[in-house]
Amino acid sequence: MNEVKCECGHVNPHGTILCESCGRILDDKEKDKQLLDMRYEGSARRSQTYNKTIIDKIWNFFSSVKVGVWLIVLTLGASALGTILPQEMYIPPVMPASEYYEDQYGWVGKLYYELGLHNMYGSWWYLILIASIGVSLVICSLDRVVPLYRALKTQRVSRHEGYLKRQRLFGISDTADADMDLEKIKQKLKAKRYNIREENGNLLAEKGRFSRWGPYVNHVGLIIFLVGGMLRFVPGMYVDQILWVREGETKVIPGTDGQYYLTNNDFILEIYDKETDDEVFDAAIDRVGTVVKNYQTNATLYQKKGNTIPGEKPELEKIKDKEIRVNEPLKIDGFALYQVDYKRDELNKMLFRLENKQTKESYGNITIDLFDPQTEFDLGNGYYVEVMSYFPDFEFDGEGDPTTKSRIPNNPAFVFNMVTPENPDGEVSFVAIQQTIEPLGDNEYKMAFNGVETKDVSALTVRKDLTLWIISLGGAIFMIGVIQGAYWNHRRLWIRKMDGQIWTAGHTNKNWHGLKRELESVFDETGLPAPKDQLSEDKKE
Amino acid sequence: MKKRRTVIRTVILLVLGGAVAYTLYANLTKDNIQKVEIGKMAPDFVLVDREGEQQRLSDYRGEGVFLNFWATWCKPCEREFPYMETQYQRYKDQGVHVLAVNVSESDVAVDKFIERHNLTFPVVIDKDGQVQTAYGINPLPITFLVNPDGEVIKSHTGELTEDKIQEYMELIKP
Incomplete structure (x- = not known):
């Protein structure tokens, strides 16, 4: 019941259209056709035949090329959607994503955010789409390559006449001396590197069969590629993080489990200068204005010595100094740190002067470290300043009280208490940028702004990728498959003696013109005509 | 034959x-950057509090620790602090400690905040972020309940009510 026995004696799997061995037509529908559908050699694609259990149903769904194409179209469409607005990881960290998109792009941005498109490439449904393509690739390939391999391996030399006459290239001819003609043809086929098999005086010449495996090699490459992508989710295989580090600051390098620390000694930004640089740059400088020559972080790398528990000051051992420039990363232990961004002139220190408002006379300077301010400044001679409150990122909250939005000194504000010989209890003054409030009435003294000190902040990408070689391997195999399938053709020629006549038939999986030309030169001067193209004959009629 | 097919397909x-x-x-x-697992040992750390004393989490073994991460700019943190203070007063003699990181x-900024809210429990500052990394801290406030065996039995992200704080302190009472 499950198998079909052909008259030639070969047992074919259920669903076979053309006998794997002799090519006899087993499916009656095929008999009405003038030409055979030679896809997959008329073998039984399992998915087309069994549909009983739930496993079969899932299998058949993924085995369909139509489903595969739809999955690819959907993925393409989705991938395009994700590029309309920047993804979340690329938006500046000025405000949360929930506000940023609406603020920047209006209702479109809001919709984009609410649909989750701001983080699309990591979303579960996008991953499922990609994964489905992978599953479809595996099942489609298995479902076709196995029967195709079987059919090509079991094919017999003598093919059934119904098979031969329904080939696109076909001819019947009478000949006086068949054996001599055949001998000549064989020599010529050999010269053209055909493999020749003979059986009862019949002949099968075949070359380039391996080109039939091209698409499957290609799919294997794709699957290896996808596996490489999947491995990025395995801890330790892939790190892509960003490290913002101020000048003078030492920070742990993320992703290294606290093993490595980096100090930013200096951030350098150089621009091309008309005076000192080569004059070939002049035109570009005139056109654009400023052209950056170099982004550079002078860094020192440290390794932690011994085990510490969090909070303890780690003992650091210097490994090396390195000038990190664009495309010249600092490399350590599989990690690479690339120069990627910078922020110039971040507020670092603020300078004030205690001043008598009337006489403008100064009674001393103070410098406040905005990241860790000192609270008391004794200026001598009875002059004394106390920092009563500090708001690094100042704003007024809903109740009108001063408060801070974050710990970054974007907008520093202070409450000072100024003790002077005239006011031994002190005068309170609230000082923010371009704003002074004297909450307890008019003061005699004020904290006059006396300048700022800034520092540059450098951003480095911390990258580690152990999956790259797998992805490259997948890509290489992919290309081998493409080349294999594209530059070789699977060509076959059948010659069969039937009642004193010679039947010839030819088939190729692509490039029919090439096959016809090759056969014409093979049959030339042999007394036998080359098989004719039945398709172009139709057109002529 | 059919059985074999089903088995092969199922396996693939x-x-x-x-x-x-x-x-x-x-x-x-x-x-899900929260690296602390419920039921596992709480990552140990050492920080100096505002009184100048070393606070090491593992020194509290045998007693419960109400471990709270906070910032002065975080309004919910500010709202829950008075409740933490009153509950701390109630439970500190029963072996429950509050540690605010x-x-x-x-x-x-921290000292003025402590002054303003009259806090008496130890407050430590995680200057270089090591403890935050170890605990995978992102949104604030977040509270971890460490039992007398040093295990994290619960974590709570977001503001706490006074009732909740009391309920949690009961949980980690030795």
């Missing part, structure tokens, strides 16, 4: 399904 589908499931799982958990702010 299971392998593929497993790979897809793992990828999805790994992707969903990679953003500030996230890398300046001394003056």
Whole structure:
């Protein structure tokens, strides 16, 4: 019941259209056709035949090329959607994503955010789409390559006449001396590197069969590629993080489990200068204005010595100094740190002067470290300043009280208490940028702004990728498959003696013109005509 | 024959399904930066409090620790602090401690905050963020309940009511 026995004696799997061995037509529908559908050699694609259990149903769904194409179209469409607005990881960290998109792009941005498109490439449904393509690739390939391999391996030399006459290239001819003609043809086929098999005086010449495996090699490459992508989710295989580090600051390098620390000694930004640089740059400088020559972080790398528990000051051992420039990363232990961004002139220190408002006379300077301010400044001679409150990122909250939005000194504000010989209890003054409030009435003294000190902040990408070689391997195999399938053709020629006549038939999986030309030169001067193209004959009629 | 086919197909589908499931799982958990697992030992740390005393989490073994991460700019943190203070007064003699870890702010900002709210429990500042990394801190406030055996039995992200704080302190009472 499950198998079909052909008259030639070969047992074919259920669903076979053309006998794997002799090519006899087993499916009656095929008999009405003038030409055979030679896809997959008329073998039984399992998915087309069994549909009983739930496993079969899932299998058949993924085995369909139509489903595969739809999955690819959907993925393409989705991938395009994700590029309309920047993804979340690329938006500046000025405000949360929930506000940023609406603020920047209006209702479109809001919709984009609410649909989750701001983080699309990591979303579960996008991953499922990609994964489905992978599953479809595996099942489609298995479902076709196995029967195709079987059919090509079991094919017999003598093919059934119904098979031969329904080939696109076909001819019947009478000949006086068949054996001599055949001998000549064989020599010529050999010269053209055909493999020749003979059986009862019949002949099968075949070359380039391996080109039939091209698409499957290609799919294997794709699957290896996808596996490489999947491995990025395995801890330790892939790190892509960003490290913002101020000048003078030492920070742990993320992703290294606290093993490595980096100090930013200096951030350098150089621009091309008309005076000192080569004059070939002049035109570009005139056109654009400023052209950056170099982004550079002078860094020192440290390794932690011994085990510490969090909070303890780690003992650091210097490994090396390195000038990190664009495309010249600092490399350590599989990690690479690339120069990627910078922020110039971040507020670092603020300078004030205690001043008598009337006489403008100064009674001393103070410098406040905005990241860790000192609270008391004794200026001598009875002059004394106390920092009563500090708001690094100042704003007024809903109740009108001063408060801070974050710990970054974007907008520093202070409450000072100024003790002077005239006011031994002190005068309170609230000082923010371009704003002074004297909450307890008019003061005699004020904290006059006396300048700022800034520092540059450098951003480095911390990258580690152990999956790259797998992805490259997948890509290489992919290309081998493409080349294999594209530059070789699977060509076959059948010659069969039937009642004193010679039947010839030819088939190729692509490039029919090439096959016809090759056969014409093979049959030339042999007394036998080359098989004719039945398709172009139709057109002529 | 048919049986063999079903078995082969099932095995292949299971392998593929497993790979897809793992990828999805790994992707969903990679953003879940909270590294502290419930039922596991709380990561130990050492920080100096505002009184100048070393606070080491493992020194509290045998007693419960109400471990709170906070910042001065975080309004919910500010709202729950008075409740933490009153409950601390109630439970400190029953072996429950409060440890408030500030996230890398300046001394003056933290000191003024302690002054303003009359806090008596130890407050430490995690200057270089090591403890935050170890605990995977992102949104504030977040509270971890460490039992007398040093295990994290619960974590809570977001503001706490006074009732909740009391309920939690009962949980970690030795």
